Amino acid sequence: MQKKGDRYLEVDPWRIVEKGFHKEQSKVSESLFCLSNENIGFRGSFEETYSGESLQGAYFNSLYEEKVEDRSGYRGISNRLCFMVNCPHALKLRLSIDGQELDLAKVAVEDFQRELDFQTGLLTRTFVWKLGDGRATRFTFRRTVDMVMREQVHQQVQVTPLNWSGAVALEFLVVDEPLHVNQKRTYWQTAASGGEGHARWLVSRTTQTNMPLFTGHAVFFEAGTAAQSTPSAKAWDLSYTVTVEEGKTASLHRTWLGDSSRNPQEDNAAVEARGVKLLRGLQGGFAAAAKRTSDYWAEVWKSVDIVIEGDPVNQQGIRFSMFQLLQTYSGAVPGTNIGAKGLTGEAYNGNAFWDTETYCLPFYLFTNPQAARGLIEYRHATLPQAIERAKALDCIGACFPIATIDGTESCTLWQHASLQFQPTTAVVFAIQHYTRVTGDQTLLEEKGLEVLIQASRFLASRVQYSENLKAYGYYGVMGPDEFQMMVNHNAYTNYMGKRSLEYALEALAALRKTRPAQTEALGKRLNLTEAELSRWQDVADKMFIPYSKETELFEQHVGYFDLPHVDINAIPETDFPLYHSWSYDRIYRNDMIKQPDVLMFMLLYNGSFSLEQKRKNYEFYEPRTIHESSLSPSVHSIFALELGRYQEAYNFFKFATRIDLDNYNRNTNEGLHTTALAAAWMNIVYGYGGLRSDGEQLLLNPVLPKEWQSLEFGVRVRSSVVRVKLTPQGTNIKTVSGPALKLNVWGKDYEIGSSGVELPAKVAS
């Protein structure tokens, strides 16, 4: 795998730091310095006027617009795109001294530094602006997106004249009609506005979906700061002349209050009333507001932190990954999911994919089970949409969408929307995974079983029987590897379909024993019959899995081995990404694959395959994989570690933790690869930690990369938090909270308690 990085930020264990303004990286920085709190996301754009390259974006999780195409000639072809829409916000400023406007695209500044601190969630930017007449002024901007009061974002503006006294004009603006860049238009109309004192607000609505948004802001003057109101061009802006004195710092604090019920039915008066109430409750003081968020992060890091000694670059990478992931989702805002780019950009339209269950869920399962449960509950809550989707595909049961915000299918490339079923099997796997790891049966009992039944119905209705093969299988599908578009008997889909049906039957049988009345009632409500269950068993039993006993290779799909071969190492680097430089259909007709497919089900059901099978399939498929999916390297790193291919594993890992920090995919400007950041966590815990959670017992196979002095990570298992520390001297495993528990390490069972167990060192070599 050849990918070139591009690093311009300072390496630091707890922060990302930009020294000197890197104008040419402005959009990349906006992505990297993005702040969010699961509810609101705001790219790291400058608050003041900036006329250079910029992708400004304020996003509210699950607040979306839609675009519907007429495809009435065809049934089941998805035609409605939902996209997280760029929203009005109140972080914009205009700053000027004697009519000269501050715009970093036009004026030169000195001593520029921007930093984002993962320990506090605080974004700070400071620089000195020198006017032509020699007057120099330091500006410092601080910003924090509130992790406790999740409709609040706080902004601090500090102005320090270094060699003069006088006045600075400072306007606190509201962006009322933001441009959605991908769609080249705004989707917002102002429905009401108002103001009082140093506060203003407006109520806006999206054009098509009619979603309401309250945007309010209030300005506070910090101790010793004097300012005078001046007229504003727009009713919702707040303008001031700030008196500044040489060597002294004038400091102002604004809170942006963004509140939305996402409910199109809610009327403007109700939206306004609730917003104004929240706005009136605000109290000034940036430091106090920032402390809430700082405290929140301190608490979070206690259990999730991963400490790498001897490798500051990856230390920074892994903390950045967790910080961004936790900003995007932590289970606090009901009904939300994890978009492929989180709340950091318009790309992928804010839609959630099967990445949620497959890559993100393990992180939450082992750090915040309640948040993990929320992700599965999201799927249960969207069952009606998944049932509708299955119908549109001439099937029954529930087909979960390949891309979604509101539970409906939002992928408008029909070949993906109609042919990919890994979201459905991923949901089943997630229920099984959650139940096994947490020991919490209530999710399965209350919601999971219904999902399993509906998913099984879909899987059993979409499957087809071949008389010639005397077997079932899925025809006309695309597996996880999107470079084989429309194939028959994709090994992943068939295998996962089989295992999903088996688990559903097993869970149902168990609940019939433990909760007979409720289980029977559910079966009745869903018209479940014994004939249907027999059919599921029959399909599972006779599912065709393309496999050669001789070579121990799974065939990615029937016919894959006969495909023309492409030497992926001979593809010029300039051809990547292939979608831009290869004719669309050319990508799909050779043995090159984009991302793991056979290896993916071998990872999910790791314990079901021998080491030799894993080795042979890894050695066959990895050289055919171009890793054009940002999720691919981590999976391969985890495999390589299990197979003892340490150098290869380390190379993949380096890519995973710093995919955005080093902009390996050349598109960090569009937003972060949020779900790939989750895969980076898996790369540590499943890779170097060797965690396996697909069997009855949790397994650990820790190994320390020879490049590191130590590695320490934590996992929450039921009510205990276990921390594992690897050094060249030994391997220490202990609980830091909760009762002692059993863990299997390197094939042996241990009772792990707070005093820990001291095991030998294992260093990759």
Add this chain to the structure above:
Amino acid sequence: MQKKGDRYLEVDPWRIVEKGFHKEQSKVSESLFCLSNENIGFRGSFEETYSGESLQGAYFNSLYEEKVEDRSGYRGISNRLCFMVNCPHALKLRLSIDGQELDLAKVAVEDFQRELDFQTGLLTRTFVWKLGDGRATRFTFRRTVDMVMREQVHQQVQVTPLNWSGAVALEFLVVDEPLHVNQKRTYWQTAASGGEGHARWLVSRTTQTNMPLFTGHAVFFEAGTAAQSTPSAKAWDLSYTVTVEEGKTASLHRTWLGDSSRNPQEDNAAVEARGVKLLRGLQGGFAAAAKRTSDYWAEVWKSVDIVIEGDPVNQQGIRFSMFQLLQTYSGAVPGTNIGAKGLTGEAYNGNAFWDTETYCLPFYLFTNPQAARGLIEYRHATLPQAIERAKALDCIGACFPIATIDGTESCTLWQHASLQFQPTTAVVFAIQHYTRVTGDQTLLEEKGLEVLIQASRFLASRVQYSENLKAYGYYGVMGPDEFQMMVNHNAYTNYMGKRSLEYALEALAALRKTRPAQTEALGKRLNLTEAELSRWQDVADKMFIPYSKETELFEQHVGYFDLPHVDINAIPETDFPLYHSWSYDRIYRNDMIKQPDVLMFMLLYNGSFSLEQKRKNYEFYEPRTIHESSLSPSVHSIFALELGRYQEAYNFFKFATRIDLDNYNRNTNEGLHTTALAAAWMNIVYGYGGLRSDGEQLLLNPVLPKEWQSLEFGVRVRSSVVRVKLTPQGTNIKTVSGPALKLNVWGKDYEIGSSGVELPAKVAS
């Protein structure tokens, strides 16, 4: 095959006749009564105001608009739709008596009859309108689209008051901004206008493609008719008060003059000057104008007519088919092709498909070789576009588009545009077919060889080699059967690719002998190397053709035999057309096929397969074919005749000749299935005539359906016209013009001259 017809027109050997106005069929009638002359097409809409259901359309061959979508994320994905645009015209009328307007949707009329005469090309409509006060008036409208002066359309309006005298208001209108119904907008803007005497005109331009159109009209008063000009609402309309007298017929004649260079660069003044000159040259007299066209048709029918005795229904059907086909294309207007719906509606956007070479070309080859040559020259003229298209697909050479007006790819369903290559092999086949049948080497020499070389380049660059199979083949293709979307080693594509390369090499070798200097020069210009030719030979030699020696079955594509089986007879009739009632992807994942695929190459290269092979493949594939393509039944009928399955053949044939007259596909309202009408001709000549033209010698295997008293058809072979007449008493074959020639009939060679040969009868039983 179960298809239900819906017949409301009278059966007549030379006409279609509607007795009484069938309001519910108004759009179907507009299609069936369409008149065109290869240049202009006009649906059979009423000239006067009609507020009922109507799809009005005036079309100019190859005058098109475009619609471009942004698909910049993907290379090679077609994104530009060209569509034959609904054009301004001057056939519209407004007719009223004392302020009461004639509108057949609102007023009742008596004695309505509409008829289209294939012998004269004349459309006549007549009825009596009775006013509330008892006044009755006969109206008669005649219309003819000029087959000689192809920018002219003539209209006659006759008014006969039956029981009163007075005045009729008659306005000759121009439709200046016609609505394009599919796109729900007009694409026309008026750029200039003018008038003099009883003539008016305007110059219009299309919005996107800037194509010019001159629309002029001139009104003439036929002998004994008095009319007074009155003011018009629009400058380009002509309004009159016509004095009418009881029992006498007032008669007016208007000529619509539609002229377009289709050249976006031509300026308005030039367009206007040429149009006005043509307009000034017009002479009145509807009868004289109509005679030109009537004479033209008389001459045409002499050689092409097919006479069926004892079956008036199919007699009408086959003449209607030929009449409509010849209206659409006869080689008189350079640069035109044959749209799937001719010039009869907006459906299929006026685009030409591989139907041209595969279904229409034989008709012209054997009736009007010059017109056949024109179709091939169209492909040569569009080589630059086909070369561009191959490049967009990361190939070299020329890839002919699946749908086109101007030579560029106009199919915006990428899966068809990127994966179907039968247009390219069809062009190669057409060159070979033309050259063999006509004996005319000049097309091959002057243009054909260049096309063959570029097509071969494409075929040899799109093919891929499988190490496992040790063979070449096409991966990721859709064959002619559009129900198997993206398959490997489609037998049709592989077979046709192989034969195309072989023919190109053979033709090149021959021309190197007969025209060494010119052939070398061409090779130099195209940088043709011996290595390239060796590669073509290698590809042809090692092409994989999926075939089982044991069963003698060709497999439609690798894996087809393993597909789940669908019993097509169990599909409810209401499910058709499947695209509307089945989920899109569901259609593509079973062994059901839409149209012949294996059978198609077995028909084209008929002489290369044994009767037993044909029988086995027909018996295997026909029961899996739902014939959702209108072209499918004729091919199966031809096969069934060769196999002696006469009843089956007759059932298919009945469908073919009357597909539109009986509206079998329930969409004649959108326009005629023009290319299927060509297949109906093949069904007679290749089917009942048993003509085979794929070998060195022409073969005939005529057989008379037992339902008929006689069948007579003609074919032009080189400079002779041969007519074949089958009766239960005998089979007579003779030339009616040109020298004697050799023909093989039922396996024996005969010398056929003007005195003919008398052979035994052969009647299907």
